[in-house]
Amino acid sequence: GTEFTSISVAEFFYRNRQMVGFGNPTQAVYSTIRELVENSLDACEDAKILPEINVIIRRESSDLLLIEVSDNGPGMPYQFVPEAFGKVLFGSKYGLRHKRGTFGLGVTMAVLYGQLTTNYPATIITKHGQGEANEFRLLVDIKNNTPIIEYSGPNSSHSIGTKVTLKIRGDLKRSKLRITEYLRLTSVSTPHAQITLLIDDNPPIQFGRYSKMIPTPPRISRPHPRSADIELLHHLISNNNSMTLKAFLVDTFQKCGTKTATRFLHFLSLNPNRTTESLTRDEIVRISNALRNYNGFDKPESQCLSPIGKDSLMEALNRLYPSASIKYEIRGPFEWNGHPTILEGAVVITDSTPAENPSLIRFANKVPLLYDASDDVLTLAMKRINWNRYGVDTNSQVLLFVNLCSTRIPYREAGKQSIAAIPAIQSEAELLFKTLGRAIKRESSSIRRSKRN
Amino acid sequence: GTEFTSISVAEFFYRNRQMVGFGNPTQAVYSTIRELVENSLDACEDAKILPEINVIIRRESSDLLLIEVSDNGPGMPYQFVPEAFGKVLFGSKYGLRHKRGTFGLGVTMAVLYGQLTTNYPATIITKHGQGEANEFRLLVDIKNNTPIIEYSGPNSSHSIGTKVTLKIRGDLKRSKLRITEYLRLTSVSTPHAQITLLIDDNPPIQFGRYSKMIPTPPRISRPHPRSADIELLHHLISNNNSMTLKAFLVDTFQKCGTKTATRFLHFLSLNPNRTTESLTRDEIVRISNALRNYNGFDKPESQCLSPIGKDSLMEALNRLYPSASIKYEIRGPFEWNGHPTILEGAVVITDSTPAENPSLIRFANKVPLLYDASDDVLTLAMKRINWNRYGVDTNSQVLLFVNLCSTRIPYREAGKQSIAAIPAIQSEAELLFKTLGRAIKRESSSIRRSKRN
Numbered sequence: 067g068t069e070f071t072s073i074s075v076a077e078f079f080y081r082n083r084q085m086v087g088f089g090n091p092t093q094a095v096y097s098t099i100r101e102l103v104e105n106s107l108d109a110c111e112d113a114k115i116l117p118e119i120n121v122i123i124r125r126e127s128s129d130l131l132l133i134e135v136s137d138n139g140p141g142m143p144y145q146f147v148p149e150a151f152g153k154v155l156f157g158s159k160y161g162l163r164h165k166r167g168t169f170g171l172g173v174t175m176a177v178l179y180g181q182l183t184t185n186y187p188a189t190i191i192t193k194h195g196q197g198e199a200n201e202f203r204l205l206v207d208i209k210n211n212t213p214i215i216e217y218s219g220p221n222s223s224h225s226i227g228t229k230v231t232l233k234i235r236g237d238l239k240r241s242k243l244r245i246t247e248y249l250r251l252t253s254v255s256t257p258h259a260q261i262t263l264l265i266d267d268n269p270p271i272q273f274g275r276y277s278k279m280i281p282t283p284p285r286i287s288r289p290h291p292r293s294a295d296i297e298l299l300h301h302l303i304s305n306n307n308s309m310t311l312k313a314f315l316v317d318t319f320q321k322c323g324t325k326t327a328t329r330f331l332h333f334l335s336l337n338p339n340r341t342t343e344s345l346t347r348d349e350i351v352r353i354s355n356a357l358r359n360y361n362g363f364d365k366p367e368s369q370c371l372s373p374i375g376k377d378s379l380m381e382a383l384n385r386l387y388p389s390a391s392i393k394y395e396i397r398g399p400f401e402w403n404g405h406p407t408i409l410e411g412a413v414v415i416t417d418s419t420p421a422e423n424p425s426l427i428r429f430a431n432k433v434p435l436l437y438d439a440s441d442d443v444l445t446l447a448m449k450r451i452n453w454n455r456y457g458v459d460t461n462s463q464v465l466l467f468v469n470l471c472s473t474r475i476p477y478r479e480a481g482k483q484s485i486a487a488i489p490a491i492q493s494e495a496e497l498l499f500k501t502l503g504r505a506i507k508r509e510s511s512s513i514r515r516s517k518r519n
Numbered sequence: 520g521t522e523f524t525s526i527s528v529a530e531f532f533y534r535n536r537q538m539v540g541f542g543n544p545t546q547a548v549y550s551t552i553r554e555l556v557e558n559s560l561d562a563c564e565d566a567k568i569l570p571e572i573n574v575i576i577r578r579e580s581s582d583l584l585l586i587e588v589s590d591n592g593p594g595m596p597y598q599f600v601p602e603a604f605g606k607v608l609f610g611s612k613y614g615l616r617h618k619r620g621t622f623g624l625g626v627t628m629a630v631l632y633g634q635l636t637t638n639y640p641a642t643i644i645t646k647h648g649q650g651e652a653n654e655f656r657l658l659v660d661i662k663n664n665t666p667i668i669e670y671s672g673p674n675s676s677h678s679i680g681t682k683v684t685l686k687i688r689g690d691l692k693r694s695k696l697r698i699t700e701y702l703r704l705t706s707v708s709t710p711h712a713q714i715t716l717l718i719d720d721n722p723p724i725q726f727g728r729y730s731k732m733i734p735t736p737p738r739i740s741r742p743h744p745r746s747a748d749i750e751l752l753h754h755l756i757s758n759n760n761s762m763t764l765k766a767f768l769v770d771t772f773q774k775c776g777t778k779t780a781t782r783f784l785h786f787l788s789l790n791p792n793r794t795t796e797s798l799t800r801d802e803i804v805r806i807s808n809a810l811r812n813y814n815g816f817d818k819p820e821s822q823c824l825s826p827i828g829k830d831s832l833m834e835a836l837n838r839l840y841p842s843a844s845i846k847y848e849i850r851g852p853f854e855w856n857g858h859p860t861i862l863e864g865a866v867v868i869t870d871s872t873p874a875e876n877p878s879l880i881r882f883a884n885k886v887p888l889l890y891d892a893s894d895d896v897l898t899l900a901m902k903r904i905n906w907n908r909y910g911v912d913t914n915s916q917v918l919l920f921v922n923l924c925s926t927r928i929p930y931r932e933a934g935k936q937s938i939a940a941i942p943a944i945q946s947e948a949e950l951l952f953k954t955l956g957r958a959i960k961r962e963s964s965s966i967r968r969s970k971r972n
């Protein structure tokens with residue numbers, strides 16, 4: 067029949083959980099762990115803490131797993147725990163800056179999947195500020211997209227950070243390889259983090275720390291004029307008291323000082339002293355189109371970004387590939403749809419017999435992407451390069467590590483595994499690969515020269 | 520800073536519109552058209568009307584397009600138009616049956632994209648039942664995920680069906696080829712539909728009709744026991760008055776008659792006369808696990824499905840490839856997560872010089888999928904077949920048309936372009952391809968024999 071109704075966003079992602087990385091029992095284990103670990107890393111980063119994260123996986127039966135991730139982070143305010151973990155599209159990372167998390171949905175999906183497959187509530191213990199830690203046991207009310215608090219109370223034995231425990235049904239055997247690969251690559255992109263993996267009574271595996279250098283946390287930035295589509299402009303105008311157009315532009319956007327604002331409004335034949343309140347809809351459209359096309363604005367600022375950086379990335383790769391030849395390159399900041407973006411990469415040339423050559427390892431805001439490589443913009447860009455002309459052949463393995471940093475990563479799906487083919491990103495990626503290609507060429511010829519001598 | 524907040528699902532898909540097919544100006548034109556055309560086809564199907572759909576694209580400037588799609592369908596109830604077109608996750612297709620639409624978000628994204636890029640509201644005129652047609656001009660309040668009704672009133676000059684008009688910015692030149700391909704393939708999967716494409720003052724292009732046979736509309740089915748995860752079971756129990764366990768099972772699930780229900784409850788050592796109200800949480804978990812593992816339930820019924828069928832598909836393909844050799848195969852109904860599913864396919868062998876061989880053309884619930892083929896389960900299945908042993912070589916082009924019908928298509932992303940690698944679907948697809956492979960082999964050897972004689 068044709069019954070008109072709406073569903074909650076929790077219901078939507080429950081029905082379509084394959085879109086968020088929970089479509090099969092192998093990927094579900096991986097997704098649960100990566101969502102928890104990325105939350106811990108984001109939290110430690112904000113608080114400028116050297117991350118220490120413990121990942122415990124206990125097999126309670128053939129496919130029933132207990133998963134516990136704990137960190138030494140700053141914890142989180144107690145009044146927000148139920149919604150952060152029990153409501154889809156609720157979080158603290160909606161501002162414009164480089165974070166691993168972006169949607170406000172990751173950990174809630176893990177809680178939901180656990181509840182769905184095992185009926186167990188998630189347990190969250192967190193210590194925030196002074197005073198005792200708080201403990202919560204939560205379920206998700208899927209129909210209403212709201213948390214169900216089964217228990218909440220103080221926990222005096224928990225002394226630091228956040229610990230999340232849940233039970234899920236999953237295929238640990240099939241998932242183990244990718245989980246260890248994910249953690250290994252995390253210590254490449256986040257070398258100052260130390261992550262310990264403990265599976266049943268196996269000896270614990272430690273990943274990192276390769277560096278004690280804590281990166282500067284990214285700072286929320288104002289939007290760049292290039293990002294001002296009609297909706298955003300409407301939103302920015304109505305969010306503020308009425309003010310002069312000139313003051314509005316200088317106040318609201320980065321890279322728009324009083325001189326630039328005056329020139330821009332002159333170019334549009336708009337009186338700088340008119341109020342935002344007095345603008346008609348058509349004028350807003352004109353301003354929006356102009357903001358996105360006027361070439362008088364400088365490139366975006368990058369304090370909202372936090373790339374790995376040459377020293378950190380080289381240090382981590384040197385640990386993993388001690389005898390290899392390693393070169394680093396960086397491009398940007400540029401922008402896509404006004405979002406400040408940096409692309410950084412390193413090429414690692416090792417003596418081993420190559421499998422796929424070159425082999426691409428992708429990161430987005432330092433998050434290793436291990437699934438859905440084929441249609442990723444970085445893969446597409448790599449495939450457009452003629453690697454033969456840079457001397458990539460069957461004599462040595464070439465590994466390309468590429469990290470895309472942006473205030474918004476254009477993921478192709480809500481499972482955060484694959485980046486959409488945005489033209490600006492693809493062209494910058496191709497240029498980065500060509501630069502790395504030239505580095506390979508110089509390196510191989512210098513290796514050959516030194517072999518001859 | 521760490522400001523905890525939530526965003527609406529409209530805000531989520533506005534920020535991440537590349538996840539719903541609106542990430543670039545070329546795909547946006549395609550997505551707008553396919554969302555509108557699929558809605559018209561779904562509506563005509565329900566009303567058992569031979570679809571007549573007009574797609575008009577008018578270039579108003581280099582990248583400003585007016586897009587108008589009108590149908591001869593049953594229209595829709597006036598009180599639901601604002602939310603259907605102006606609210607994300609609102610629709611009439613949430614019941615368990617085979618429809619092209621599934622999320623309640625497609626057309627709202629098109630409206631949102633139009634408003635975002637041109638500031639124009641969408642205009643919807645629809646005639647439903649007796650009395651005058653109604654006209655609406657709508658925008659989406661993104662922050663609150665609710666429609667903004669700019670105008671609504673009667674329209675006495677509109678006599679049938681639904682007409683949707685919107686303006687978007689897009690790259691028509693780049694999008695044209697894929698739009699015509701999409702419409703051409705739609706007349707393969709929906710041969711009783713007639714679609715006319717009119718771009719500016721070019722001569723109109725007509726797609727179909729190849730058949731006057733109207734398929735039986737799919738009927739909403741009760742869930743199959745295999746689909747009863749804990750959440751669904753909770754939901755089904757609480758949606759009903761308390762009743763005996765036996766009555767609940769027989770009433771709620773397909774393929775569960777009184778005998779099967781009694782045997783099942785006996786197997787679980789549960790008294791069939793206990794009430795659903797009396798069940799503990801642990802008992803619900805036990806029943807859920809058992810429902811999904813007990814092998815006493817028959818395969819799902821298929822009246823909720825509406826495959827293209829051998830006659831219709833052969834008729835359409837014979838029109839498009841008059842001199843080709845065509846064979847049809849069907850598998851199922853089987854189930855994935857309890858969802859009734861059918862896989863049907865046809866192999867077309869033509870004399871032309873092969874490009875990629877074989878070449879795969881994918882459909883999901885009759886919707887042609889033209890993007891993101893690489894990680895699609897159908898592509899993965901096809902790549903696992905050794906096509907040489909079936910005689911697929913450079914002598915003739917082999918085209919594989921495959922349609923996945925299900926009450927739920929496990930799309931990898933909300934843009935409905937690619938199907939997730941669900942194990943049950945992949946294994947059935949591989950078996951279908953092997954069957955089609957054997958058909959190719961028989962066909963090629965019979966062609967060779969007839970050439971010798």
Ligand SMILES: Nc1ncnc2c1ncn2[C@@H]1O[C@H](COP(=O)(O)OP(=O)(O)OP(=O)(O)O)[C@@H](O)[C@H]1O
Binds near residue numbers: 105109137140151170
């Ligand atoms: N270990 C933690 N320490 C501190 N805060 C946390 C931790 N885990 C989660 N949070 C808080 O809970 C919020 C919700 O987490 P969730 O993973 O659902 O969303 P997100 O990380 O913002 O985005 P994404 O969906 O992309 O992961 C976060 O925004 C963060 O504020």
Ligand SMILES: Nc1ncnc2c1ncn2[C@@H]1O[C@H](COP(=O)(O)OP(=O)(O)OP(=O)(O)O)[C@@H](O)[C@H]1O
Binds near residue numbers: 559562611622681
């Ligand atoms: N041409 C039409 N004729 C009749 N009803 C329509 C038409 N177009 C849209 N509708 C109604 O509007 C609802 C919302 O459409 P929308 O495209 O947003 O969602 P959907 O088709 O249900 O799912 P999906 O997001 O997968 O397309 C539909 O469910 C349908 O009831």
Ligand SMILES: [Mg+2]
Binds near residue numbers: 101105171172
């Ligand atoms: Mg997160």
Ligand SMILES: [Mg+2]
Binds near residue numbers: 554620624
């Ligand atoms: Mg639709």
